[in-house]
Amino acid sequence: MGILIFIPTYNERGNVARLCQQLNALRELPTPVIADIxxxxDNSPDGTGEVLDQLAAQFPQVRVIHRAGKEGIGTAHQVGIRYAYQHGYDTLITMDCDGTHPPEYIPEFLAESASPVAVGSRYLRRNSLDEWTWLRRLMTYGGHMLTRTFLNMPYDASSAYRRYRLKQVPLHIFDMVQARGYGFFFESLYALHVNRFAIHEVGIILPARGSGESKMSLQEAWRGISRIFTLWFSVARNRKRYKLVDSDSR
Ligand SMILES: Nc1nc2c(ncn2[C@@H]2O[C@H](COP(=O)(O)OP(=O)(O)OP(=O)(O)O)[C@@H](O)[C@H]2O)c(=O)[nH]1
Ligand SMILES: [Mg+2]
Known part of the structure; x- marks a missing residue:
């Protein structure tokens, strides 16, 4: 089977319909992107769930999983990833719902065929974060500096805009990830990186968020930072912690 695009939502009522429409428009391209969504x-208090149910009734390619309450962005990605494996999709794209991950990059993600993983990177283009506030830029660059320094990863490790080729990546990689929140992104990329899966970066420009508010609170940012150090410490104590059995032969 083909492509699944996975999107976690919490209070994105004002953004879901537009994103859905933009993703459907990719079907009309000269090289069409035919994907399920x-x-x-997480039972968004603003009623995003009801809008999603309406979209699912309108478009057969749209599916919705409702969880009872806010369980974190990391566990939402785990649900999306497991769904993709269980339903036999070849390719999984993951993205945010707030308009910061323009769907125009999806064809570029799909065109790259050499790497099992592709990540939308905010560090390849000078103007990538031009529309963002200085505080949000500071947080993003700070996180990048920490993942570079402590986890030795050159990529944009906290980017949620990704493409995985599932036949080339074993599900077990994601079983190793413990973070339930934003730490999911660098922990999963770390597991891929140490197991030598090729990671391709696509330079993206991120517009400011559409409607609604960020869920990246100071508490979430702090949790993410402490997760980097926990990871660093646990890897220092047990070098095999994230290693798949056969990764040395890759
Ligand atoms: N299901 C679910 N989705 C979440 C949760 N937290 C965040 N999201 C979604 O994950 C995506 C990213 O969240 P954002 O609030 O945009 O976080 P961010 O991109 O780090 O921060 P900004 O873009 O700066 O606002 C959005 O689509 C959110 O609606 C959660 O606990 N559960
Ligand atoms: Mg966002």
Missing amino acids: LFVD
């Missing part, structure tokens, strides 16, 4: 909504 899966939303995982």
Whole structure:
């Protein structure tokens, strides 16, 4: 089977319909992107779940999983990833719902065929974060500096805009990830990196968020930072912690 686009939502009522429409428009391109779309909504108080149900009734390619409450962005991605494996998709794209991950990059993600993983990177283009506030830029660059320094990863490790080729990546990689929140992104990329899966970066420009508010609170940012150090410490103590049995032969 083909492509699944996975999008976690929490209070994105004002953004879901537009994103859905933009993703459907990719079907009309000269090289059409025919994909199913899966939303995982955590019982958003703003009623995003009901809007998603309407979209699912309107478009057969849209599916919705409703969870009972806010369980974190990392566990939402785990649900999306497991759904993709269980339903036999070859390719999984993951992205945010807030308009910061323009769907125009999806064809570029798909065109790259050499790497099992592709990541949308905010560090390849000078103007990538021009529309963002200085505080949000500071947080993003700070996180990047920490993942570079402590986890030795050159990529944009906290980017949620990704493409995985599932036949080339074993599900077990994601079983190793413990972070339930934003730490999911660098922990999963770390597991891929140490197991020598090629990671391709696509330079993206991120517009400011559409409607609604960020869920990246100071508490979430702090949790992410402490997760980097926990990871660093646990890897220092047990070098095999994230290693698959056969990764040395890759
Ligand atoms: N299902 C689910 N989705 C979440 C949760 N937290 C965040 N999201 C979604 O994950 C995506 C990213 O969240 P954002 O609030 O945009 O976080 P961010 O991109 O780090 O921060 P900004 O873009 O700066 O606002 C959005 O689509 C959110 O709706 C959660 O606990 N559960
Ligand atoms: Mg965002």
